[in-house]
Amino acid sequence: MNTIEALIKPMPGAFYTVIVAYFILMAAIGYYSAKRTDTLREFFVMGGKAGAVVAGIAYFTTQYSMSTFMGCPATCYKVGFAGLTISVPGLVFSMIIPALLIGRKLIKLGHKYHFLTVADYLADRYESTGIRILQAILMILFLIPMMGAQTIGAGIILRTFTGAPEWVGIVTMGLIVIFYCLFGGIRGAMLTDVVQGLLMVATAVVTFIISVRMGGGFEAISRKLFEMNPEYLCHPGVGGIYGWPNYVSMIVLWSFFSIGQPTLFTKFFTMKNYKVMFKAIILGTLGMWLSATLIEWSGVNAIAFIPGLAGKDIDFVVPIILQSGVSPIISSLLIAGIMAAGMSTIDSLLIVSTGGIIRDIYQNVINKGATDAQVLKLSRVFVVLIGLLGIFFGLSRPATIFKVILFAFGGLGIWVAPILLGMYWKGATKHAAIISVIIGEILFVLMTLKYRSWALGFDPLIPAWIVTMIFMIVISFFTPKTSQETLKRHFGAS
Amino acid sequence: MDVLSNSFERKWFAIFMFLYFVIMVPFPFFYSTRYVPSIAGLPLFIIGWTIHSVITFIAILVFYRQAMSREEYMEFGTES
Numbered sequence: 001m002n003t004i005e006a007l008i009k010p011m012p013g014a015f016y017t018v019i020v021a022y023f024i025l026m027a028a029i030g031y032y033s034a035k036r037t038d039t040l041r042e043f044f045v046m047g048g049k050a051g052a053v054v055a056g057i058a059y060f061t062t063q064y065s066m067s068t069f070m071g072c073p074a075t076c077y078k079v080g081f082a083g084l085t086i087s088v089p090g091l092v093f094s095m096i097i098p099a100l101l102i103g104r105k106l107i108k109l110g111h112k113y114h115f116l117t118v119a120d121y122l123a124d125r126y127e128s129t130g131i132r133i134l135q136a137i138l139m140i141l142f143l144i145p146m147m148g149a150q151t152i153g154a155g156i157i158l159r160t161f162t163g164a165p166e167w168v169g170i171v172t173m174g175l176i177v178i179f180y181c182l183f184g185g186i187r188g189a190m191l192t193d194v195v196q197g198l199l200m201v202a203t204a205v206v207t208f209i210i211s212v213r214m215g216g217g218f219e220a221i222s223r224k225l226f227e228m229n230p231e232y233l234c235h236p237g238v239g240g241i242y243g244w245p246n247y248v249s250m251i252v253l254w255s256f257f258s259i260g261q262p263t264l265f266t267k268f269f270t271m272k273n274y275k276v277m278f279k280a281i282i283l284g285t286l287g288m289w290l291s292a293t294l295i296e297w298s299g300v301n302a303i304a305f306i307p308g309l310a311g312k313d314i315d316f317v318v319p320i321i322l323q324s325g326v327s328p329i330i331s332s333l334l335i336a337g338i339m340a341a342g343m344s345t346i347d348s349l350l351i352v353s354t355g356g357i358i359r360d361i362y363q364n365v366i367n368k369g370a371t372d373a374q375v376l377k378l379s380r381v382f383v384v385l386i387g388l389l390g391i392f393f394g395l396s397r398p399a400t401i402f403k404v405i406l407f408a409f410g411g412l413g414i415w416v417a418p419i420l421l422g423m424y425w426k427g428a429t430k431h432a433a434i435i436s437v438i439i440g441e442i443l444f445v446l447m448t449l450k451y452r453s454w455a456l457g458f459d460p461l462i463p464a465w466i467v468t469m470i471f472m473i474v475i476s477f478f479t480p481k482t483s484q485e486t487l488k489r490h491f492g493a494s
Numbered sequence: 495m496d497v498l499s500n501s502f503e504r505k506w507f508a509i510f511m512f513l514y515f516v517i518m519v520p521f522p523f524f525y526s527t528r529y530v531p532s533i534a535g536l537p538l539f540i541i542g543w544t545i546h547s548v549i550t551f552i553a554i555l556v557f558y559r560q561a562m563s564r565e566e567y568m569e570f571g572t573e574s
Contacts, residue, residue, distance in 0.1 A: 081537045089517050089524065089543045092550040093510075100510060104495045111570055222535030233529040233537045247525055248518045255514075273570035278558040285554065289547065423496065 007306070007320050012162040014328035015335070022336045023176050026343070029192045030180025052279030055271050057197035058190040058348070059095060060284040060291075062263050063254070064200065066153030066342035068292055071402035073299030074314040075241075080225065081300055082237030087292045090251030094288055095281040097255045103268045103277055105423055109490070110269035117352070118262045118415070119360040125422040125490055126430035127482055129365055134434060135415065136360035138441065139262050142411040143353045144386065147174075148393025149404040150342035150349075155394065157335055160319055170394040173339065177346045178387035182380050190270070192347065196340030200291050203337030207318055208294035210325030211301035224304040232303060245457030253459055257413035259420065262356070263348040346390065354382045407448055410461035414440040417468040421476075426487050432475035440468030495566055502564065506557050513550045517543075 068087070076083030106121070115121050118139070123132035151170040158169030180192060215221040225232040236243040242250075258264045271277050295318065302317050306324075309317060318338065322331040358379045363370050370378075398404070417440065418433035447460035455463050497507035517524055523542030530538040561567050 081540060084540070084543075089546070092547040092554075093514055096510060096550075096554055097514065100497055100507060107570070108495065218534035218536060222531070222537075226529065226535075230529050233531075235525055235527050235539070244520055244525060247520075251514075251518055273572060274567045275562060275572045278554075278561065281554060282558065285551065289551075424498070 007309075007316070009323060010161060010163045011323075011328040011332070012164075015161040015332045018329060018332035018336055019339070022333075022339070023172075025195065026176060026180055026192050029195070030182075033180070033191055052276045052283060054190050054194055055267060055276055056280035056283030057287060058193040058270075058344075059264065059267050059280060060287040061193040061197040061200060061341070061344035062267070062348040063094060063258065063261075064288065064291060064341055065345035065405065066150045066338065067402050067405045069200070069203065069295055069338040069341045070153050070156070070315050070318060071405075072292070072296050073302075073318050074316075075402070076296045076299030077302055077306075077309065077314050077317045079237035079239055079241055080229075080232030080234075080303065082235045082242040083300065084293070084296050085235070085237075085242045085247050085250050086296065087250065087254055087288075088296065089247070090253075090255050091288055091292055092285055093251070093255035094258060095284050098259050098264065099268075099277060099281055102259055102265070102419060102423060104274065106265070106268035107271050107274065107277060110271075113489075115269060116266070117355045117359050118265050118419075119356065119364075122418060122422065122433070123360075123364070125482070125486065126418070126428075126433055127486055128430040128434070131418070131430055131434055132360050132364060134437065136356035138415075138437075139356045139412065140353050140386070142408040143262070143349045143356075144389050145393055145398075145404050146408040147346050147349045147353075147387075147390030148396070149408075150346045151391060151394030152397055153342050154339055156315060157319065157339060160316060161332070161335065167395055171391055173343060174346070174387055174391035174394065177343050177350060178384055181347050181350045181387070182383045193344045196337075196344040197287055199333075199337035199340045200344075201287055203322075203334040204291040204294040204298075206326065206330075206334055207298045207321055208301075211298040211305075211321050214321070214325060215301045215304040221301050221304045225300075228303065228307075232300070243457060246459070249459035249462055252462065253409070253413070257409070257416055257461060257465075260413040260415040261409065262352045262412065263345075265419075266352060266355070350383055350387055350390070353386045354379050357382050357386070406459075410444055410448065410459065410464075411441060413461045414444055414465055414468055417465060417472050421469070421472055423490070425476075426491060427476050427481065428472065429476045429479040429481060431479035432472045435475055436468045436472035439471050440464050443467055502560070506560075509553060509557075510550075513546070513553065517546050 072083075072086050075086060106115075109115055109121065113124065115124070117136075119132040119135040122135055123129060151174050152166075154173035155166030155169035158164050158172075159166050212218065212221070215224070222233065229238060231238045235247065268277070271280065298321060299317055302321055306317065306320055309320075319331075319335060322334050325331075326334070358375055362378065363375050414437055418428065418437060421428040422433070441464075444460055444464035447454050447464060452460070454460075495503070497503050521542070522530055523538050524546070526537065526539050532538040532541045562572070
C-alpha cells in the first residue's frame with residue numbers, strides 16, 4: 001500500500017517562492033481596496049455597485065472552498081464516478097435557482113432600503129429585533145467553524161509541501177485573510193476572489209488534463225476501473241454512499257439551500273442591476289462547472305494510476321497528481337489555487353460574520369445612535385477577533401473539512417424557510433419564524449449528530465427544513481400578522 | 495419582481511423547475527446502479543449530466559436575452 005510519505009516530495013524552495021508572491025498580491029489588493037472603502041455600505045456590500053465579473057466570480061469562489069479542491073476529489077477517489085454526484089448533476093442550478101427565487105427581489109430591496117445583511121431583511125420583513133438577534137447569533141455559531149475548516153486545508157498543504165507543522169499554515173492563511181478584509185472590507189474580499197477564481201479554474205483544468213494523461217486516456221481509465229471494481233462506474237459507488245436519496249440531497253443542497261447562506265445571500269445586495277445579475281450567473285455557473293467537474297473527475301482518474309491511498313491520506317490526491325505531472329514551480333502555483341479556494345471563502349465568511357455582530361447586534365440593538373464611522377471602526381476590530389476565533393477553531397481540528405462544512409451549511413440552510421415564506425406569503429409571522437427556526441435547528445443537529453436514521457437516507461437538512469416549513473405555516477395562522485405598511489413595502493416591491 | 499409576478503416569470507419558473515426535477519428522476523442516463531458504458535467507456539450518466547447541463551445553460555442564456563428586452567429589468571440601468 002502506498003503511504004503519503006512515499007508519494008509526496010517536499011519542495012519548500014519553489015513552494016515558498018510562489019506562495020509568498022501570491023500572498024503579497026493578495027495584500028496589495030487589500031491595500032488598494034482600503035483606499036476606496038470609507039463607508040459602512042462600501043465595507044459590507046461594495047456600495048451596491050459590483051459589476052458582472054466581480055459578482056459572478058465572487059459568488060462561485062465563495063461557494064467553492066478548500067473542500068471542493070481537496071475533500072471532494074478525495075471522495076471521488078474513494079467512491080468512483082458516483083462521487084461526482086456531490087456537485088456535477090445539480091451544479092448548473094447553483095446560481096439560477098437562488099437568483100430566480102430571491103435574487104431579483106433582494107437587488108431591489110437592497111437598492112431601495114439599503115439592506116446590508118440577511119438579518120436586515122428578516123428584521124424588516126418580520127418587524128422583529130428578536131429574529132435579527134437569533135439570525136446573527138446562529139450565523140456566527142455556524143460560520144466560525146466554516147472558517148476554521150478552510151484553514152485546516154492550508155495546514156495540510158503546507159505540511160505536505162514543506163514539512164512545516166500544520167499550525168503554521170493555519171495561522172498564516174488566517175492572518176493574511178484578516179489583513180485584506182480588515183482594510184478592504186467586501187471590496188478587498190471580492191477583488192481577491194477574482195484572482196483566486198481564475199487560479200481555481202486553472203488548477204482544475206490542469207489537474208484534469210494531467211490525470212487523464214497519466215491514466216492513459218478515458219478508455220484506458222474506464223477499463224482499469226472496471227477491472228479493479230465495477231462499482232467505481234455506477235451508483236451508489238464503492239462503499240454505497242451515493243444512493244438515490246443522497247443523489248437528490250446533493251442536487252438540492254448546493255442550489256436551493258444556498259438561499260440560506262448569508263455569504264451568498266448578501267452577494268445580491270452588492271449587484272449593480274439585473275444585467276449584472278444575469279452576467280454573474282452565466283460567468284459564475286461556467287466557473288463552477290469547470291472547476292468542480294474537472295477537479296472531482298480528476299479524483300476518479302487518479303484511482304487508475306495512484307492506487308492504494310486510504311483513510312485520511314485520500315485528501316492528498318490532488319497535490320499528488322500535480323506533483324507527479326508538472327514542474328515544482330507550476331505545481332506550487334496550482335496548489336496556490338487550492339489555497340485560493342479556501343481564502344476566497346474565508347474572506348466572505350469573515351465580512352458577513354462581522355456584519356452579524358456589528359450591524360445586526362451592535363448598531364441595531366445595543367447602540368442605535370452609533371454613527372457609520374464608529375461602526376466601521378468597530379467592524380475592523382471584530383474582523384480581527386472573529387478571524388482569530390476561526391484560526392483557533394482550525395487549530396482544534398474537531399472533524400474532517402467536509403464534515404464541518406456540511407454541518408455548518410445545513411445549520412444555515414434552515415433559514416430558507418423564513419426567507420422564502422417571508423418573500424412569497426403575506427401571512428408569515430415573526431413568532432412562527434422564530435419558533436420554527438429554533439425547532440428546525442434542534443432537529444437538524446439531533447439528526448446530524450445522533451439520529452441519522454430519521455433522515456431516511458437524505459441529508460438531515462432536507463427533512464429538518466420540511467418540518468420547519470410545516471411548523472412555520474401552521475403557527476402563522478395563530479399568531480399576529482405583520483403590519484400592512486411593512487407588507488406593502490415588501491410585496492409592493494415585487 | 496419574483497417567480498409569480500407575471501406570465502413571463504411563471505413560464506420561466508416552470509421551465510427551470512422542470513429541468514431541476516427531471517435530473518432527480520433515476521433515469522439510467524442520470525442515475526444507474528449498473529455500469530452502462532458510453533463514449534470512451536465513460537458511464538452513461540456522465541454523458542446524461544453533461545447534456546442536461548448544456549440544455550439548462552442554454553435556457554439560462556435565452557432567459558437572459560428575453561428578460562433584458564423587458565422594461566422591468568431596466569430599473570437600475572444596464573451598465574455592467
